[in-house]
Amino acid sequence: MAQLRIPTTQNVTLEYETASIGERIAATLLDGVVQAGWVILWLTLLFGVFDLESGRNEFTLGMIIIVVIVLPLFVYHLVSEALWQGQSIGKRIMKVRVISLNGTPARFTQYLLRWVLRIVDVSMFYGIVAIACILGSGRGQRLGDMAAGTAVVRLNRRQTAADNSLFGSDYDPNYRVTFPQVASLADHDVRLIQELVTQSEKRGAYHILDDVAERVRTLTGIETNMPNHEFLLVVLRDYGYLASQAAAH
Numbered sequence: 001m002a003q004l005r006i007p008t009t010q011n012v013t014l015e016y017e018t019a020s021i022g023e024r025i026a027a028t029l030l031d032g033v034v035q036a037g038w039v040i041l042w043l044t045l046l047f048g049v050f051d052l053e054s055g056r057n058e059f060t061l062g063m064i065i066i067v068v069i070v071l072p073l074f075v076y077h078l079v080s081e082a083l084w085q086g087q088s089i090g091k092r093i094m095k096v097r098v099i100s101l102n103g104t105p106a107r108f109t110q111y112l113l114r115w116v117l118r119i120v121d122v123s124m125f126y127g128i129v130a131i132a133c134i135l136g137s138g139r140g141q142r143l144g145d146m147a148a149g150t151a152v153v154r155l156n157r158r159q160t161a162a163d164n165s166l167f168g169s170d171y172d173p174n175y176r177v178t179f180p181q182v183a184s185l186a187d188h189d190v191r192l193i194q195e196l197v198t199q200s201e202k203r204g205a206y207h208i209l210d211d212v213a214e215r216v217r218t219l220t221g222i223e224t225n226m227p228n229h230e231f232l233l234v235v236l237r238d239y240g241y242l243a244s245q246a247a248a249h
Contacts, residue, residue: 016103016153018140019096021131024152028122030090035073042069078115082108085187086150095155101139103195104188110148117144175241181220182239189219190239197232 019027046064050057080088085105086098098114100106121130121142130142139151182190193212200206206229213228216235224231 016099016151019094019152019154020140021134023094023096023154024134025127027088027090027094027096028127030093031076031088032090034089035076038072039069075115077118078111081106081111081114086111091152096152097155098145098150098152101149101151103192105191106148106150110150113148114144114150117142117147120144177238177241178234179220179222179224179238180242181222182235183242184220185216185235185239190236193232194236197229197236200229 042065046061050061077088081091081098084092087096091097098106098111100110121127121133121144133142133146134140137146139145141151145151193216196209196212200208209228209232213231216222216232217224226234
């Protein structure tokens with residue numbers, strides 16, 4: 001499995017496993033099943049409603065088909081990846097995601113460029129260009145990824161205390177947020193903090209968190225004498241709890 005290595009300003013290298021060709025093809029096929037289901041559903045509904053024998057509704061039916069079938073299929077990958085932070089339904093099932101090469105979530109312009117070049121990668125040559133690029137790029141990138149500065153990576157990596165703090169589902173109903181100021185942090189900031197804490201735990205090199213903790217204190221205005229590693233774990237836990245509460249409402 002190819003490794004995507006991302007150096008950070010903290011002199012720590014973040015490591016991701018790039019998605020295999022098999023995983024990406026499977027995700028594409030699953031997306032195809034979703035799209036086919038959408039088409040079948042709407043065609044069944046429309047042909048059940050419109051009387052085609054009279055010929056009077058052909059124009060209206062054609063316009064509806066364009067709006068509710070053709071257009072959604074055309075923008076499916078762009079919209080789903082932009083809304084779900086680099087994932088389509090197929091990618092979610094296969095647990096892979098599009099990210100920027102610097103480790104942060106991809107921007108809309110990057111999703112857009114990947115989507116435009118998908119015509120060359122996948123549509124025009126039946127995926128041959130995409131497969132050739134993925135095999136030869138060294139980072140598992142198709143042509144659209146190379147142009148956009150993105151990669152598709154696996155999400156099922158080993159969990160650590162940092163992962164559980166941010167993404168765990170074991171929040172106590174009586175949980176009390178220690179630092180409500182963490183709500184001012186951006187998602188990509190928190191994900192970078194999580195990765196740095198994870199790397200420090202793997203290496204036992206907790207000194208690399210000194211600058212990170214100081215930066216978080218500066219950004220949020222938090223004042224605490226809590227040890228840096230413990231402080232950042234609480235920040236991740238608080239942020240995860242607040243995010244889960246926001247999603248629930």
